[in-house]
Every structure is written in structure tokens, then in C-alpha cells.
Amino acid sequence: MTTLQRKLGPGSLTVATWVIAILFVFPLIWMVVTSFKQEADAYTDPPRIAFTPTLSQFEGILDRGFLPYLGNSAFVTVVSTLIVLVLAVPAAYALSLAPIPKTSNALGFFLSTKMLPIVAAIIPLYVISQRTQMLDNVWALVILYTAMNLPLAIWMMRSFFLEVPTEMIEAGRVDGAKLPTLLSRVILPVVAPGIAATALICVIFAWTEFFYAVNLTAARAGTVPVFLVGFITSEGLYWAQLSAAALLASLPVMIVGWIAQNHLVRGLSMGAVK
């Protein structure tokens, strides 16, 4: 490897990295290109690169009623992530800084729920939703996404909480601060970046969730993945419009993820290994 590198010069590995990266994301680059095509330009052999760009596919998406789905996704994602934070911050505190007996049992329970395959719960959830008029209701998704993200959030936040210096908490306790004060004045400022990372990951998983959304919602409470399913059930495929829809549906999490990619790395490795 070293000899090869010397022969080809130091820039070669950089060029190779760039080529690999572009090939890897090519399906997405192609999606962006296709989304600005007319349908006639989308179905060609060989694939057409020169064409007159148009925004008509995006208009078509809006005409197909995309915005309500987008609104549902935003609502479900934001509300479920907020509830996750409200529940996970105190729980992570209890499991890290003020440890209770059998901490690992509680942690193990939370994590084990993550390993319950969601198919094992979908049937009763469907039956319950049907009987309580919760089918096709955004609140059903809010509750389920909260439960889906909560274990991971507690696990992640716990490892961030463990990084708070114990002296700071002791000092706060000595000053007579109660738990809510301790949390908001002493601990939260230190773990804020960790909480942001956790929230980000909850947002990504809630926004992209498919299984619950497809089985429990339809036209009224459907999220963006449900909108996309319309593209396999409609007769024939509209590639350009599909590409536009895929782009619009993914854009919010793409932007959030790009901006916060350093948080993302930290959240994913969960501060677990330091």
C-alpha cells in the first residue's frame, strides 16, 4: 500500500476517496437530477443527462396533497421527540448521577424493549387503535414513536450524564438545591450537547419510521413515508415525480443531519467509549 501510494503520488488516495464517495451517493445525485426532469426525459435508454430542467414535478407533488403528510410528519416527529426528552432526562439522571439499586436491571429492561420486534406488537396495537378510534390518528404515532425512541434516548443520555463531574453535583447538593434545580442549573448545561445529539437521533428515527405509519395511518394522519407508498400502488411509475417526492420527503432530515453531523457521531457512539 505504501509503495503503491509512493508510485501514484499522495493525491491518488484523495482522488480515489472522492470517486468512491460520488459512486456511493450516485443514486441520490441521480434522484436530484431526475426530480428536475419531465417524465419523458426520465425514461430514456441511454439515460439522458442534457435536458431542460423543470419544477413541474414539485408542483405535481403539491397538487397530489403532499403538504398535509409533511405536516403530520413534522408534528409527530417534534411532539414525540419532546416527550422522549421529558421522560428520558429524569430517567437518565436516576440511572447515572443518583443511581438506584439494580440500575443495570432497569437499563436492561429499557434496552430489551428495543429488541422486541415491532411485528410482535403491531396486531394488538392495530386492534386497540381500531376499538379506540385511534386508527389514522397522529396521536397513535406520537405514543408509539415515543416508546420506540425512549430506550435508546435513555441509554445515550445516561452515558452523557456520567460525564458530569460529581463534585459539581455535590456542591449543588450542599447548597441545598433540590432535584429540579440541580437538573436545570447544574446538570443540564453540561449535558446539553448530549441531549441535542439524542434529540437529533430521535428526530431521524421518527421521521423515517415506516412500519407503524403504513399499518396504522392512511389519508388523514399519514406521514411522508405513507405518501411515498402511493407511488407503488398508482398504475405505472412516475419516476421524475417519485424522485421529487423522495427529495422533498427526505430533505428535512437530510438538512438536520448535515448541519449536526458532529453531534450525530457523538450521539451514535453515545460517549460510550472515552
Place this chain on the structure above:
Amino acid sequence: MTAVAPPIATEQTTTAKAPRKRNAGWAKRAPLLPALLFTIVVTQIPFLLTVFYSFQSWNLVRPGSQHFVGLQNYADVFADSQFRTAMLNTVLITVICVLVALVLGLALAMLLDRKFLGRGVVRTLLITPFLILPAAGALLWKTTMFDPTYGLLNFVFGGDTDWLSEFPLASVMTQIVWQWTPFMMLLLLAGLQSQPKDVLEAASVDGAGKWRTFASITLPHLSRYIQLAVLLGAIYIVNSFDAIFLMTQGGPGTASTNLPYYIYQRAFQGFDIGQSSAMGVIVVILTLIIATFALRLMFRTFDVSRGVK
């Protein structure tokens, strides 16, 4: 939001204050209780109902058909060859996708773990497949990549292979690997960058070659990150549904049907609540057996007792 946030907040403060006077232990547990109660109610009750349904014969389209049948559903499920195919496919998808995504992710992470022109842009590009909606990714691969006539794959490689019907499982796995490689890459990159620089320098001063350094320093250092990546990847990939639902509908026949898709079919197209619940219970038992080992591994790796004093 306003409808849900206040009750939770009040519940928290009351549980936090009331028991403190009685018992210090409960005061310590109080912050944990809301999350614990919520998780128990939302995840355990449906599962118990699944167990209950699995002993019933119940078809949703025949009202009043519900009655107790004991273990009949389980006997039927084990005699069902399609269920065994689905189970095998689930194992294949999970094992192959996790391993391939891990190796590719490691290779990409190593390419990124050095300074070069446009490194930030390349990393941004590479993480994007993880940020796109899986449903969008699956539909894009199905159409613009795999389509026999207009797809890019046949344009590049020639021929008119109908990828989705000739290689359904491999096609689905390609999409899943594409989606999860960035996830593995990000985790392993974090691992690579947390390597102590002085150790690496010492190794190179001592004249250790690149492969030697990689095998005896980098890989052992990465092992915790690799375990975490495998565990998290497996949890999500074992539940893969989007790619199969959107790309192949489990077909042709049952060639690309995995357990989540098969249970979905039996429940929402066959309306057979009893049998699909029995399958769900079997899947849970299998998962829990595997997960027990995985959890034990994870607790050892990340030293969970660190927080207990």
C-alpha cells in the same frame, strides 16, 4: 403538544415530591418512574395481548369467530414451510447486511480518517444515504437503479437483467447495505479518531508497518465500536420491512419474504390474527434468546456498573 406535555410534567413533580418524605429509596426512583411506566404500558401490554391472541382462533373478517384453540396456532406455524423460509431469509438478511455494511463502513471510515481536500464534503456525501427516508431509498433503487429497461445498473453493466425477480434477496440486501453503511462508517470513524495519537506515533517510531499497526493497535481499539455497530445495526436490520414491502413485496413467491413482512401479510392481508400472533411470539422468543447474549456482551463492554456507587 399542549395536550400531552402538562400531564406528564405534573405526574413527574408529584411522584418526585410525595414519596420523598416516606422513603428515600422511592425519591431516588421517582425520576425513573414516568419513563418506566410509559414503557411498560406501551410495549409490554401489546406484547401480552399478542401472547393472548396466539392461543385464539380469530379471523378479523369473520366477526364472532374468536375462540380458544390452545397451541393449535403454534403447531400450524411450525408446520408452515413459508414461515421457515421467512425465518431463514431474516437470518440471511441480518447477518449478511450487518457484515457487509460493517466491512464497507470500516473501509470508508479509514479513507476518511486522514486530512485531505474536501474531507468534510466527502463525509457529508457519505452519510446522506442514512439520512434519506428508507422508503424513498427503496423506491429509488427499485426504479432508477434496478429497472430492467431504464435502470442505471443495466445501462452500466449491459444486458437486461431483471434484478428484482432474478436476484430478489440480493437486490433488497443491496439497498439495506447502502442505507446502513454510513451508520457503520460514522461509528467506526468516531472510534478511529479516538485512538490515542501517541500510541500510533510510538508504533511508527518502532518501525511497525501499516498493516501491523492496524491489526495490533487499531482493531483492538475499535472492537467496542464494532460491537456497538453490530448490535445496533442488527436490531434495526432484523426488523427490515420498508425495502421488502416497496421493492419486491416479498416475492417472487416467498423468495425475499422475511419474518416482519410475512407476519404483516398474514395479519393485514390474511386477517389471521391468531396465527400471525403465534408467529410474533416465536420471533420474540428467538430474539430474546439472542438478545440476552448480546446484552450481556454489551454490558460487559460498556461497563454499565460504572454509574453505581
